[in-house]
Amino acid sequence: MQVIIFDNAQDVAESAAEWVAELVNKKPNPVLGLATGSTPISLYSALVNKYKADQISFKQTTTFNLDEYLGIEETNKQSYRHFMNENLFDHVDIDKDKTFLPTCNQGENPRKQGLAYEDKIADAGGIDLQILGIGANGHIGFNEPTSSLASRTRIKTLSQQTLNDNSRLFAADEFQPTLAMTMGIATILDARYVLLMATGKNKAKAVKDMVSGALSAACPASALQQHENAVILLDKEAASELEDQEYYVWANMQNQKVNKEFGLYHNY
Numbered sequence: 001m002q003v004i005i006f007d008n009a010q011d012v013a014e015s016a017a018e019w020v021a022e023l024v025n026k027k028p029n030p031v032l033g034l035a036t037g038s039t040p041i042s043l044y045s046a047l048v049n050k051y052k053a054d055q056i057s058f059k060q061t062t063t064f065n066l067d068e069y070l071g072i073e074e075t076n077k078q079s080y081r082h083f084m085n086e087n088l089f090d091h092v093d094i095d096k097d098k099t100f101l102p103t104c105n106q107g108e109n110p111r112k113q114g115l116a117y118e119d120k121i122a123d124a125g126g127i128d129l130q131i132l133g134i135g136a137n138g139h140i141g142f143n144e145p146t147s148s149l150a151s152r153t154r155i156k157t158l159s160q161q162t163l164n165d166n167s168r169l170f171a172a173d174e175f176q177p178t179l180a181m182t183m184g185i186a187t188i189l190d191a192r193y194v195l196l197m198a199t200g201k202n203k204a205k206a207v208k209d210m211v212s213g214a215l216s217a218a219c220p221a222s223a224l225q226q227h228e229n230a231v232i233l234l235d236k237e238a239a240s241e242l243e244d245q246e247y248y249v250w251a252n253m254q255n256q257k258v259n260k261e262f263g264l265y266h267n268y
């Protein structure tokens with residue numbers, strides 16, 4: 001795991017945007033894995049700014065989102081499709097026919113639909129770079145604690161903590177889904193690179209468990225310890241419970257020296 005600690009959330013977003021630009025501008029037909037939630041909003045706005053400044057084009061890009069709520073239409077303002085349109089897709093030159101979310105049509109077998117999503121990712125050549133946030137309970141995607149580390153795209157029941165954490169986004173009289181279709185942990189681990197963004201004090205405990213806790217389904221994000229190319233971008237608050245902060249800062253300086261000497265090389 002490469003842990004990089006930034007002064008603030010904006011720097012986390014700018015760094016994540018550089019990672020995306022590096023992939024999208026260099027690789028033909030890049031495949032991006034995307035996340036929703038509060039954390040990546042500033043990443044998407046940085047990408048929109050880059051697009052407006054002619055520094056990036058998404059024409060060749062295919063995207064797969066981590067998750068989508070069950071039981072609400074795509075047109076519902078709470079759907080993750082709506083979120084992606086609002087925050088990114090409507091503002092850049094992406095072909096929306098190449099943007100996918102793990103939706104689950106009513107009346108169709110959800111297991112089959114989950115597997116079909118896996119097939120679609122494989123047909124696109126696999127995910128080059130997966131953007132992730134982390135839940136305060138250590139979830140990635142909607143893989144709640146106790147999710148199988150070998151899980152694939154399927155329906156999950158959201159935990160009470162996740163429902164409470166996300167209730168801020170729903171009006172009192174609005175339906176808050178309790179089920180979602182989500183990529184599994186094994187699906188996420190298949191991505192060539194994963195880039196997890198975490199900001200704010202309320203993520204500090206989950207970040208500590210992910211980085212230096214036991215590899216355990218109790219903290220699904222700890223599965224990233226087994227990923228060859230997992231990069232963790234943190235602001236100071238999210239990093240505040242890490243014991244080895246000085247080491248991460250030092251290691252990052254060394255990495256920058258190596259990158260300067262030999263250039264950046266991502267094995268997409």
Ligand code: F6R
Nearest residue numbers: 035036037038039133134135141
């Ligand atoms: C979103 C997702 C979730 C969020 C996590 C953090 O697609 O899969 O795992 O990344 O719940 O959400 P925020 O960023 O709102 O704190």
